[in-house]
Amino acid sequence: MAMKVYGPAASTNVARVLVCLEEVGLDYELVPVDMTKGEHKSPAHVSRNPFGQVPAFQDGDLILSESRAISKYILRKGGGSHLLREGNLSEAAMVDVWLEVESGQFDSAMSPIVFQCFVVPMFMGGTTDMKVVEENLEKLKKSLEVYEARLSRFKYLAGDFVSLADISHFPMAHYLLVGPHASVIDAYPHVKAWIADIMSRPSVKKVTELMEAAIRMN
Amino acid sequence: MAPRKLYGMPLSPNVVRVAAALNEKGLDFEIVPVDLRTGAHKQPEFLALNPFGQIPALQDGDEVLYESRAINRYIATKYTEGPELLPTPSAKLEVWLEVESHHFYPHVSPLVFQLLIKPMLGGAADPVVVDKHAHELARVLDVYETHLAQNKYLAGDAFTLADLNHMSYLFCLSKTPKADLVASRPHVKAWWDDISARPAFQKTVAAIPFPPSA
Numbered sequence: 223m224a225m226k227v228y229g230p231a232a233s234t235n236v237a238r239v240l241v242c243l244e245e246v247g248l249d250y251e252l253v254p255v256d257m258t259k260g261e262h263k264s265p266a267h268v269s270r271n272p273f274g275q276v277p278a279f280q281d282g283d284l285i286l287s288e289s290r291a292i293s294k295y296i297l298r299k300g301g302g303s304h305l306l307r308e309g310n311l312s313e314a315a316m317v318d319v320w321l322e323v324e325s326g327q328f329d330s331a332m333s334p335i336v337f338q339c340f341v342v343p344m345f346m347g348g349t350t351d352m353k354v355v356e357e358n359l360e361k362l363k364k365s366l367e368v369y370e371a372r373l374s375r376f377k378y379l380a381g382d383f384v385s386l387a388d389i390s391h392f393p394m395a396h397y398l399l400v401g402p403h404a405s406v407i408d409a410y411p412h413v414k415a416w417i418a419d420i421m422s423r424p425s426v427k428k429v430t431e432l433m434e435a436a437i438r439m440n
Numbered sequence: 441m442a443p444r445k446l447y448g449m450p451l452s453p454n455v456v457r458v459a460a461a462l463n464e465k466g467l468d469f470e471i472v473p474v475d476l477r478t479g480a481h482k483q484p485e486f487l488a489l490n491p492f493g494q495i496p497a498l499q500d501g502d503e504v505l506y507e508s509r510a511i512n513r514y515i516a517t518k519y520t521e522g523p524e525l526l527p528t529p530s531a532k533l534e535v536w537l538e539v540e541s542h543h544f545y546p547h548v549s550p551l552v553f554q555l556l557i558k559p560m561l562g563g564a565a566d567p568v569v570v571d572k573h574a575h576e577l578a579r580v581l582d583v584y585e586t587h588l589a590q591n592k593y594l595a596g597d598a599f600t601l602a603d604l605n606h607m608s609y610l611f612c613l614s615k616t617p618k619a620d621l622v623a624s625r626p627h628v629k630a631w632w633d634d635i636s637a638r639p640a641f642q643k644t645v646a647a648i649p650f651p652p653s654a
Contacts, residue, residue: 272583273543286531288538295531315505315514322507325541327492368491 224249229276232436234393235289236277237429241389242293244425246300293386305386316380320387331362332394339401359403366410373412392426444469448495449476450649453552455496456608457508461515463640465522509541516601525601533595536602547577548609555616574618581625588627603635611645
């Protein structure tokens with residue numbers, strides 16, 4: 223039975239899981255969850271993700287939530303553990319550091335920006351709160367300064383090897399590139415080149431198409 | 441061999457998160473003070489350790505790491521003595537490590553800041569912020585209550601890093617008027633009573649310089 227991912231492809235957390243499945247080439251089925259109708263809060267979905275969020279994931283009897291935990295499961299199962307550098311303590315530690323940075327610095331600044339620039343106007347019929355956007359763009363820039371220094375020394379975040387730490391950035395990076403604030407990365411040439419490199423991976427291109435198709439359907 | 445150096449303030453729950461892991465593994469370390477009140481975390485010497493200018497950072501031989509959860513994974517992986525904090529296969533453990541970070545921490549952290557840290561710095565808790573995060577944390581802990589009714593520890597039958605990563609903030613929460621969020625949930629309370637009684641954790645909290653109660 224193919225693995226199942228529950229949630230819309232346009233969700234950054236769902237996309238993170240999909241790209242890992244594409245990286246290792248495992249069969250999967252993407253099961254829609256209509257969040258505009260509150261399906262993510264339905265008893266059926268909550269039985270899979272007790273916080274009522276997307277994604278949820280099923281592999282046989284195993285049900286998982288939390289995109290980064292699901293991603294690691296998929297990589298370990300599918301022969302992708304080189305993206306975690308398991309077996310090399312120092313390298314694995316750097317992957318873990320930059321996965322925490324992705325979540326705590328990049329995602330935390332990008333998430334309110336994407337919410338204001340995409341979700342509010344497109345799904346909630348509201349207007350973007352520019353104050354929230356500006357505050358978070360400033361946080362983002364401060365973080366990008368550190369990324370720029372890092373990527374001036376190494377090809378990728380954890381070292382001169384690509385890892386889940388890099389790939390985990392792609393869903394929010396995609397929304398940054400297609401949104402109104404893409405030019406913010408122009409001041410950080412190594413960051414810009416690194417993003418372009420990640421976005422050119424076949425797995426990332428495939429999932430980007432799924433994300434865009436999902437947005438067009440709405 | 442040079443002792444392990446844990447950089448930060450001994451009162452900071454993110455620093456204590458790492459101290460708890462080091463103590464579970466029976467590892468020697470010294471806390472090197474980095475006083476946020478004087479801006480030491482933004483000085484070049486500290487930025488050389490953590491370019492994001494946040495505590496903690498850990499120096500272990502040649503390895504310099506930051507991000508408390510990444511540091512704890514490293515400690516759990518490198519050191520085989522003491523309890524097995526990161527056993528494999530570990531899909532459920534990975535989920536609950538993430539749950540701590542994405543569901544528990546975003547609400548317990550501002551609560552602890554408002555109710556414990558701000559008063560120590562001479563400020564007053566903001567009741568709107570406290571109410572909002574207490575309400576959200578209550579909903580999160582309802583999920584934990586259901587889970588811990590079926591599981592002795594978060595990842596199953598044994599104590600792991602998933603439990604340990606919660607302890608520093610649970611300890612701080614227990615010193616605030618919102619301690620009832622845990623105390624009122626029988627399975628969460630039983631879990632906290634069990635894990636906080638661990639000798640290594642007793643050692644960890646003995647070293648936290650709480651000011652005397654008013």
